[in-house]
Amino acid sequence: MFDPPFPPDRTPPHRLRCDVAVLGAGFGGSLIACCLRACGRSVALIDSGRLPRFALGETLTPYAAALLTALAERYRLNWLPPLLDPADGDRGGPGVRSGRHRGTVWAPVGPVGGNGGGEEAGAPLIVPAVGLGGALWHRGDVDAFAAARAVAADAVFFDRTALHSAERRSGGGYLLTGTRDERGVAPAGFVHKPDSPVRIEADFLIDAGPPGGTGRTDGDAGLAGLLGLPDGLSTLASRTRLTFAHLSALDPPNLPIADQNDPADEAIVHHVFADGWYRELRFADGTASVARSGLFEEPVPGVAGANGDGSNGAWADPFRLVGWGGLAERHGRSVHAAPETGPCSPGRFQRRVGRVAGADYALLPAAAAAIDPLHDTDLTHTAAAVLRLGDLLDSHWGRPSQAAALERYAATLDRELTRIDGLAAPAYAALGDWETFRLAVQLHDAAAADLSADEEGGEFLLAENADFTAAASDFAAGVGRRSAAELAAALRARLPHAADRFGVSA
Ligand SMILES: Cc1cc2nc3c(=O)[nH]c(=O)nc-3n(C[C@H](O)[C@H](O)[C@H](O)COP(=O)(O)OP(=O)(O)OC[C@H]3O[C@@H](n4cnc5c(N)ncnc54)[C@H](O)[C@@H]3O)c2cc1C
Structure with missing residues (x-):
């Protein structure tokens, strides 16, 4: 677990006037906050949750590494290159779990996910990483690390802050109102205020949170909800569902990629079934991030099992799969690690x-x-x-x-x-x-x-x-x-x- 001085010991004010308010202190929000600070803008970084947190989305492609290298140079973000350097033994900073991304193995398994799957239904497609390669990031660690860098650059960080309204000001910009959960952070001798009101005036707003469903609680639609932005879901062709979690004690697979000398130095493996895919990303400490995906069927009222095992798209036993490298046996020995509530299944993903x-x-x-x-x-x-x-x-x-x-x-x-x-x-x-x-x-x-x-x-x-x-x-x-x-x-x-x-x- 990442262990820097985080959350920072700076308590945000209850009123603030700033140039830019950034909603969401994930990697994207903290990164844009750092860039804006480097350009001299005053920034409020607002997150409804607390850090470190559980987050998936850990594959940093070589393409991303190239773009982030350009960004680090442009905004003098010296903390960023170590997170991108797959050859660096220290891997990004103390306590930031990461690994190398040496390529992707697409391994066909037939016919369908679950115990019906068989092994090795064709030659795998092996795509080596180009250039320096990419990285695997434990997003909980990396996001907390990046948010700490934004705070060090003097972005004002409002964690545990829920925004309730965004009103346009007559002279331009917005007045954001919300509440900050201050339980447990009031100094000794002060009364705890579970919901302290917060007012933030900002000329510009950036939403760096999720668009709904995958990371937000019901009714929390972020900037789209606060500004009444239209829904564009009908424009998407993709209709998929996803279940994901972190596991511990998942043994390494035996895979057809050349050099596996470094345990943190493995390729990403996608098992491709006839009805979806499963993949795992492994970190040196034995933690693995696993995800299973498949097509999503719109639930039909009164008809059970439109999505196989559950109408919201959750598989009953999502990671019980037969696949390459002894997948079923390895899963038999693994232990659920995060999030506390069990694997996440947000229904239709889009x-x-x-x-x-x-x-x-x-x-x-x-x-x-x-x-x-x-x-x-x-x-x-x-x-x-x-x-x-x-x-x-x-x-x-x-x-x-x-x-x-x-x-x-x-x-x-x-x-x-x-x-x-x-x-x-x-x-x-x-x-x-x-x-x-x-x-x-x-x-x-x-x-x-x-x-x-x-x-x-x-x-x-x-x-x-x-x-x-x-x-x-x-x-x-x-x-x-x-x-x-x-x-x-x-x-x-x-x-x-x-x-x-x-x-x-x-
Ligand atoms: C199973 C799975 C696997 C994935 N794999 C990959 C991958 O391998 N590679 C890849 O590039 N991408 C992947 N993704 C996508 C990736 O997770 C997201 O693109 C990424 O998390 C976006 O990062 P972010 O920092 O912009 O936002 P997030 O990580 O979503 O962070 C948003 C922050 O906003 C906060 N927040 C939420 N609501 C509010 C609110 N109303 N107000 C203020 N703050 C709020 C949250 O607490 C959080 O801290 C994957 C996603 C999933 C679900």
Whole structure:
């Protein structure tokens, strides 16, 4: 467990006037807070929970590492590179659990998840990490570490603070009102105030929390709820469910990847079933982050088992699976570690906010949508958006050009979220057809490999690239209708620069 002086010993005031209020002190929120402080903006960092916390989403792709390296240089964030350096034995700082991300193994298992699964239903697809590689992060540790860095940079941190309203001020900006749970933090001799009122005036708002459901309590819709932003869920094609947890005592698998000398130095393994996938990420201390995903069926009133085992999408025994590397036996010996309440199953995973920025507010990608973790896109996308939003606010702050720049931010983010959805949904549609599923992975990787895109001001996963969009749409329309060989030939023809990625093994 991360053990810095956190929560910080600075109690926030009950009233504050600042340039920017950031909702959510996860990695994304703390990172943008640090960037804004480096540009001289005053910042309130507001989180409804307390840190350290349980959080999943730990794969930091090589693409994310490259973007975060650029961000660290741009804003002189000296604490960030050690978290990205997979060769560093100390791994990010004292007590911050992390590991190396050397690549991804996609291992086909048939036919369906659960005890019906068999082992080794085809040759695995092994995708080595490019460049320096990426990292695995224990997000509870990393997020607390990043929030402590934001506090050290003089962001005012309001933990355990629930916001109830955001009123527009007549002169511009917002008045946020809420309550801070101060139980246990009042100095000796003072009366504990379970719900102390908080008033924060800010010229600009950033939502860096989740978009609803996956991390929020019922009725807590974040900035989308406070500002009455429209729902955009109907625009998403992905319909999936997910169960995730941390386990301890999960033995290492015996996997077909070359060098496993370092126990923290393993590839990420996706077991691909005909009805979903399971994956585990392992840390050196024996903790493993595990997740199982599958298609989500809308519950039908009066009809039991629309999702197999439960109408909200929870599997009765989610991690009891037969798969590669002795999965069933290893799980038999593992112990549930976190969260305390048992594995998380948020029902249908997808969320989407319909308007992701305005003249005086912006949502980070994870606040704008939850699409699907299959391709590990989210932290990378967050890094790309923080780079873009940080630059934008630095160059246009308070100028007439700010509104137009935020319109461009919104249009870009919308296209990028559409791209992520457009790459995830066909992969799920291809489950059960290993060769087509492999193509869906390779299509994502072709977009992710184009690191130059962001460095040159391009969009995440080539979202603005018309040729790639046409190829991806054509592929999505062909899944289930055309053979893998036909789909591969079409991809090679449409994307000649990436043609050698798209092959079928038979
Ligand atoms: C099972 C699973 C696996 C995943 N795997 C990956 C992966 O391998 N790689 C990857 O890149 N991504 C992955 N993701 C996605 C990833 O978890 C998210 O993109 C990531 O957590 C976003 O980080 P963040 O810091 O922006 O927000 P979060 O981690 O969601 O943090 C948000 C913060 O906001 C706070 N908060 C919530 N509501 C409010 C409120 N109303 N007001 C103020 N604060 C609030 C929370 O307490 C929290 O501290 C995965 C997600 C899941 C569920």
